[in-house]
Amino acid sequence: MRPLLLDEDRALPADPATRVIARRIHREVRELPLVCMHGHVDAAVLAADRPFADPASLLVVPDHYLLRMLVSQGAELAELGVRPVDGESAQTDPREIWRRFCAGWHLFRGTPTRFWLEHELADVFGVTVQPGPDTADALYDQIAEQLGKPDFLPRALFTRFGIEVLATTDSPLSALPDHALLREQGWGEKVVPTFRPDALLHVRRPGWRADVDALAELSGVDCGSYDGFLQALRERRRAFAAAGALATDHGHLATAITALPPADAARVYADALAGRADDRDAGAFAGHMLFEMARMSREDGLVMQLHPGVLRDHDTDVHARFGPDMGFDIPVAAEFTRGLRPLLEAFGRDPGFRLVVFTVDETTYSRELAPLAGAYPAMRLGAPWWFLDSPHGMRRFREAVTETAGFYNTTGFVDDTRAFVSIPARHDLARRIDAGYLAALVAEHRLGMEEALETAVDLAYNLPRAAYRKAGADAG
Amino acid sequence: MRPLLLDEDRALPADPATRVIARRIHREVRELPLVCMHGHVDAAVLAADRPFADPASLLVVPDHYLLRMLVSQGAELAELGVRPVDGESAQTDPREIWRRFCAGWHLFRGTPTRFWLEHELADVFGVTVQPGPDTADALYDQIAEQLGKPDFLPRALFTRFGIEVLATTDSPLSALPDHALLREQGWGEKVVPTFRPDALLHVRRPGWRADVDALAELSGVDCGSYDGFLQALRERRRAFAAAGALATDHGHLATAITALPPADAARVYADALAGRADDRDAGAFAGHMLFEMARMSREDGLVMQLHPGVLRDHDTDVHARFGPDMGFDIPVAAEFTRGLRPLLEAFGRDPGFRLVVFTVDETTYSRELAPLAGAYPAMRLGAPWWFLDSPHGMRRFREAVTETAGFYNTTGFVDDTRAFVSIPARHDLARRIDAGYLAALVAEHRLGMEEALETAVDLAYNLPRAAYRKAGADAG
Amino acid sequence: MRPLLLDEDRALPADPATRVIARRIHREVRELPLVCMHGHVDAAVLAADRPFADPASLLVVPDHYLLRMLVSQGAELAELGVRPVDGESAQTDPREIWRRFCAGWHLFRGTPTRFWLEHELADVFGVTVQPGPDTADALYDQIAEQLGKPDFLPRALFTRFGIEVLATTDSPLSALPDHALLREQGWGEKVVPTFRPDALLHVRRPGWRADVDALAELSGVDCGSYDGFLQALRERRRAFAAAGALATDHGHLATAITALPPADAARVYADALAGRADDRDAGAFAGHMLFEMARMSREDGLVMQLHPGVLRDHDTDVHARFGPDMGFDIPVAAEFTRGLRPLLEAFGRDPGFRLVVFTVDETTYSRELAPLAGAYPAMRLGAPWWFLDSPHGMRRFREAVTETAGFYNTTGFVDDTRAFVSIPARHDLARRIDAGYLAALVAEHRLGMEEALETAVDLAYNLPRAAYRKAGADAG
CATH class of the missing domain: 3.20.20.140 (Metal-dependent hydrolases)
Known part of the structure; x- marks a missing residue:
């Protein structure tokens, strides 16, 4: 199992001379409030303020960045939990969807999706290992458990x-x-x-x-x-x-x-x-x-x-x-x-x-x-x-x-x-x-x-x- | 005469922190077999398996990357050994063609052609000096001699x-x-x-x-x-x-x-x-x-x-x-x-x-x-x-x-x-x-x-x- | 007041390994004569060889790089001393134009205009502080004084x-x-x-x-x-x-x-x-x-x-x-x-x-x-x-x-x-x-x-x- 660690210097310039300056600048802004003037979050989620259902429907199914990459390497949308409009069947077990996603984790190497997900998994859910076939179930359980807590509303x-x-x-x-x-x-x-x-x-x-x-x-x-x-x-x-x-x-x-x-x-x-x-x-x-x-x-x-x-x-x-x-x-x-x-x-x-x-x-x-x-x-x-x-x-x-x-x-x-x-x-x-x-x-x-x-x-x-x-x- | 040396770190990132990582990665792949799924080598060359004729007809005349650069600075195609279709005369002495190429060596500074040729000259033919007007003949002789050997079929x-x-x-x-x-x-x-x-x-x-x-x-x-x-x-x-x-x-x-x-x-x-x-x-x-x-x-x-x-x-x-x-x-x-x-x-x-x-x-x-x-x-x-x-x-x-x-x-x-x-x-x-x-x-x-x-x-x-x-x- | 210093290494690569080489190369060319084969300087300026009028009409009013940036953040062209063709009024006090420019100095961060102006101010006029609301008048006086000297014809x-x-x-x-x-x-x-x-x-x-x-x-x-x-x-x-x-x-x-x-x-x-x-x-x-x-x-x-x-x-x-x-x-x-x-x-x-x-x-x-x-x-x-x-x-x-x-x-x-x-x-x-x-x-x-x-x-x-x-x- 590969560890998932968020390095303090991630995405800062590699050159040591520039990195030390970048670190100082990032420190100045890292805690500033987030101003989010454009987006597609559903207001109903915040109005209702109910617990998120499960890891797959929170992190996989609604994210077309993830879907398209998995599809580009042979996954079917229905396999990933996307329900066809004509009512054909789709995968409904969130754990199976999550497993399918974890099996394709290497496809995201070098993409921002990988960067964001690592940040989310580590920082929001306290995950310490990379997704993969061998870790999928444990990660699913860990995240699912937390989604039930008030801190995760x-x-x-x-x-x-x-x-x-x-x-x-x-x-x-x-x-x-x-x-x-x-x-x-x-x-x-x-x-x-x-x-x-x-x-x-x-x-x-x-x-x-x-x-x-x-x-x-x-x-x-x-x-x-x-x-x-x-x-x-x-x-x-x-x-x-x-x-x-x-x-x-x-x-x-x-x-x-x-x-x-x-x-x-x-x-x-x-x-x-x-x-x-x-x-x-x-x-x-x-x-x-x-x-x-x-x-x-x-x-x-x-x-x-x-x-x-x-x-x-x-x-x-x-x-x-x-x-x-x-x-x-x-x-x-x-x-x-x-x-x-x-x-x-x-x-x-x-x-x-x-x-x-x-x-x-x-x-x-x-x-x-x-x-x-x-x-x-x-x-x-x-x-x-x-x-x-x-x-x-x-x-x-x-x-x-x-x-x-x-x-x-x-x-x-x-x-x-x-x-x-x-x-x-x-x-x-x-x-x-x-x-x-x-x-x-x-x-x-x-x-x-x-x-x-x-x-x-x-x-x-x-x-x-x-x-x-x-x-x-x-x-x- | 300028030496021609293939540095171990050539074309790796200049930043020392990144270079050391790149060197390690390159070591992992440098000896892997070459998979060449697309190209324009003539199968007849391999079917016949006869010695290559001379340095110019191997390295200069058939390479339009080289020809165009020399032409862009005033060379004539016929001078470079390319025969006009109507049978007009062209340079036929491969040594003269090779000299013309060596005289234009500086034109390739910063180009991949230069990188490839350095690699070929050094690694395939054991050349140790840069091409140039003063080294053209010696390089020609060195390469020509080797082309006659069985190892160069x-x-x-x-x-x-x-x-x-x-x-x-x-x-x-x-x-x-x-x-x-x-x-x-x-x-x-x-x-x-x-x-x-x-x-x-x-x-x-x-x-x-x-x-x-x-x-x-x-x-x-x-x-x-x-x-x-x-x-x-x-x-x-x-x-x-x-x-x-x-x-x-x-x-x-x-x-x-x-x-x-x-x-x-x-x-x-x-x-x-x-x-x-x-x-x-x-x-x-x-x-x-x-x-x-x-x-x-x-x-x-x-x-x-x-x-x-x-x-x-x-x-x-x-x-x-x-x-x-x-x-x-x-x-x-x-x-x-x-x-x-x-x-x-x-x-x-x-x-x-x-x-x-x-x-x-x-x-x-x-x-x-x-x-x-x-x-x-x-x-x-x-x-x-x-x-x-x-x-x-x-x-x-x-x-x-x-x-x-x-x-x-x-x-x-x-x-x-x-x-x-x-x-x-x-x-x-x-x-x-x-x-x-x-x-x-x-x-x-x-x-x-x-x-x-x-x-x-x-x-x-x-x-x-x-x-x-x-x-x-x-x-x- | 922020100091204005021209660092010897400005605009050279940040990576220390590359910078030392770049510094050596730059030293080789920095004193070469300037060959200016294309430009829009008015020959009359050199033919007449009269003193430049004032800092604003020399450095601000005729430079459309400066004008457009200030306009893009709300300045009016007339405020910057550009006279409308129909004879409407425009700012005619060069000190006021200069002040308006200095107030927008931060807008040029990261632009070549900033780099050029710093070079001009420091190297041509001996300026040692950044332009800004608090330094505008002193800079104006310093440059204006020099423009009257024979060395600045x-x-x-x-x-x-x-x-x-x-x-x-x-x-x-x-x-x-x-x-x-x-x-x-x-x-x-x-x-x-x-x-x-x-x-x-x-x-x-x-x-x-x-x-x-x-x-x-x-x-x-x-x-x-x-x-x-x-x-x-x-x-x-x-x-x-x-x-x-x-x-x-x-x-x-x-x-x-x-x-x-x-x-x-x-x-x-x-x-x-x-x-x-x-x-x-x-x-x-x-x-x-x-x-x-x-x-x-x-x-x-x-x-x-x-x-x-x-x-x-x-x-x-x-x-x-x-x-x-x-x-x-x-x-x-x-x-x-x-x-x-x-x-x-x-x-x-x-x-x-x-x-x-x-x-x-x-x-x-x-x-x-x-x-x-x-x-x-x-x-x-x-x-x-x-x-x-x-x-x-x-x-x-x-x-x-x-x-x-x-x-x-x-x-x-x-x-x-x-x-x-x-x-x-x-x-x-x-x-x-x-x-x-x-x-x-x-x-x-x-x-x-x-x-x-x-x-x-x-x-x-x-x-x-x-x-x-x-x-x-x-x-x-």
Whole structure:
């Protein structure tokens, strides 16, 4: 059995001269509260605050990072406990799922998933041996036992993790009942919703028409006309802001954002209601609606988050059988210089507007995003996203972006996770990588130590708060 | 005269803390047999097993890496011994060619060619001084003398190099006589053919019609219809497999692979036979035939290798005068997410299918290839190819790919060389770079030493065998 | 107050083993003369040789690197002393502008601007504390006082900086009076013009017609026909060469360079004169004219510089209010393999032609530019340009390019600055980064120390001279 030990210096630079500086910088930030302005944890988990069911359903089944890697080496999704949408059978014994995961542990060598899981297992559950076929059962028992204890209830973990604020991601069609419950119980400042209207902006999506009806009902605004549709969205944004939301979130495939003449938008909307919009009109309307979302952001102050360029559900059959978020979302090349131009020309220098852009196309870092963020005051670069939320991914981001955009046109760390228990590990890794990057600047005499310490605190804590306009934020 | 010494630590990380770990890892793999599943060595060389003629025709004239660099600084191809196709004169004195090469030795500083040649000169020929104007003649004499000895016959070198298996690249129109000869002499397991049908799949290529006739003759299948054409290809694949082939190889410019309706494919084929297919049809047919090759791979088990995205013979005049492979093949941007989608949806989760993808467009590593290989079980990422088979090229590959796809969705090292004597140098360099990458993971406490050693052996030996489904392969 | 100290080892590799080698290499090149073959310093400054006015107008107002960063964090251009074109008011007190800049000093952490400014402040002006709100006034006074001294006149600084030659960038419509004046005073070898005809090649640009008239008048050639236009350009190139020019410079957005049939070119030109060329024709004509510029370069020996792929004046409103070069020029994806093919096929192996290519799209380094420069003898890769003229930018360039193109297909360092006082800092930084790159090759036993020293001198001094064909150049 291989031991699992979290070394104090993990993910810090190997060079001894730089490491000693990085260690000092990391010490400055390691205990700072976690600001989690973007993510996919279900508010219901915190509202209900019931014990997590078992190790597999907590750590394996909902994590598409894990699923896809095991699938890529021959595992079946059903084997891993993912239930097919048509009700076909899937593995239901969590211990068997856990065993399957442990048998594939070597596949994660060199990945951030491995780093995060080691951190979670050791730090949250006190595990001291590596997962593997010979340790699977013992680990399962150890974790399962702890999940039954009060210290491992969701809110207890939230507090233990040092989370200051956690943003969820929510449909405009949600009445946000869990957030309301949390608010009643004094957790309203800690768990806030985020307005994600993607589904409503794609008029050719199956189910769009029904969603528009639901929007009308929930908002109390007639959506029979384009103006009504805009008004209903405005209304829901207002309700989200009242429920504590600080931001909206937009995950379109394309980056082109161009306003249509209002009459054209109204015509497409009418066609869509009548079920006769074509793909071209639908695409133009989606790009137009992002422009309208920017306009509303300027009005209501919600920060606009954009993370384009992912082709969702690449394997149609996997999607049909198991639904979305199964690890088959694959990036495509992105373009921002021309795509964001109309939006930035309209709102990019408006003090009332804030745009945060994420990408999984690294080629745009130095070529497009850093130059744009280094010019337009409304724009900030989000943290390396998804596949790039990794040690080398974060290093490449800082190296490609900082020299053009500086540190202060980035948001600092944003975690974007579905896996609640991984949150501290993700923040810790980011803080270590940033400490290493800053330490290299110090070691190369490009930055003073005092400035490096200040910058590290800004990246870990002040910049995310400032980027999302948390009350009292003081950096950026 | 500058000494030529192969340092034990060459190409290992400079940082002393990491180097000591890398050295230990490299020691574990340095003597492992060489698995060479993809390359361009001529089987006839091994079948005939005659002495190599001279230093220039062995090391300079056939190596387009060398030629292009010398040409880029003013040398003429004819000066370097490349005979123009129209029979114009070229340098025929190998000593003069060798002198021209030695005079340009400084041009290779910092390139992998320099690293490989140093290794070859020192390790294979016992050379102890750097090439240069003042040492050219002495080196020529030293190498020429050795080439006459039995120890320097092709098979003796093959054995000395520790090659376990060497795949060649062959036309479907070859009856594989050299492979047959090798098989008779007990070398059939050691030298295996690879099925490369590119020329037959491009119906507008000059000579295509004659090649179809040759295909019909060799396969004994009438190619007068599209179905016959498919059947003839199937037949030749079967013959290759019987001759030991494990894989096919495809080097199209484009990445779009989409099946045509059979009737459309049959129509284009008929038009092509009649000499009236247009460029658009020809392009669609080539993409379609890759889909059919995938379908046949699933049937016959030959691994499908794809390396798209190179514009061949960029300088038309050089091509007209000297033919292909003169260093004027230049990459273009590649796209895989959409281009491979139909193929992967059809076969990507089929246990009978295996796809290995190479690229010279690094932008696709983290954006497209690693996410795809980290999801579809049929797919593996090939090693960094061509220009990227270099120290920094390999480092960037591991850094961009590992965090998303892990190690086990890559093939480990694949050398892809025309230069027989460079094979051990190329494997050694790859093993050093992988040792360095793994050592950094160990030094950053992201991987245990025992796991690093296992992974190094997998990358050097087990993964290439498993990726190409060598009998008895046990990793991946 | 934070001290400002220039460490001897700044920007050298942090690893102690590599640093000691890098230090030795840097010592070999640090005092070499500065060869500045491309830039935007105004020749009038050196021709007049009057004292610089004040710290702000010397160091802040004309530097769009500084302006854009301050603007990206909320400063107004007018606040920074940039006068709106319509005569609206702007800050005119240089001390206030200086204070605004000092207040934003932290924004430059990690950027090359910070590195350059520290070097300038310490080395040129003897400053010993970091800029900041508390030091702004003292620094202002210290620099202002020195600007009044004879040692700080432009020519005195030129000599102190060790500049051997400085190329300016000039319109074909300039009669080059300042260069004439410099020549009369014995500075003709030191300050040379560069022929930049972009404005004349874009026939839809407002003002084009008037510029053609000015061209006709200055050249004495009737531009009523396309042939006359070509002849007039030829004439101006001749005049530039006679005034010492070694090169032309071309900054088009697109990279496609394809010759039109002469009759088509003549037709578009005639349409343009008549004010009825459309955008498509204008684009084709611009690409065609680059081809003609290459043809003229082959005739007159002027080195052709190309730096495509930047969308100028991204924010239309900023451009309308403040004019060009305000930090809102944003790169787009570039393509060279197909775009340069006609030009390289025509002239790429012609000993009379020299092409130097710059890019701000790093994705083309290893994929397109290094393979092209490693094949065509006429082509050299320029230094990392603009946003990429930075520590990591230069490292990535060497790592991506060297293994395919070697060192000798690059130009060595080219500074491209508007900020006269930053020239030594820029060369020093480049020499440090190249020393670090070479030191890593030595530390990894891929290059001997003696060769590294030779290469460093070539990169810093001999290669730029050779690339631009300075008389007596002896490398490349």
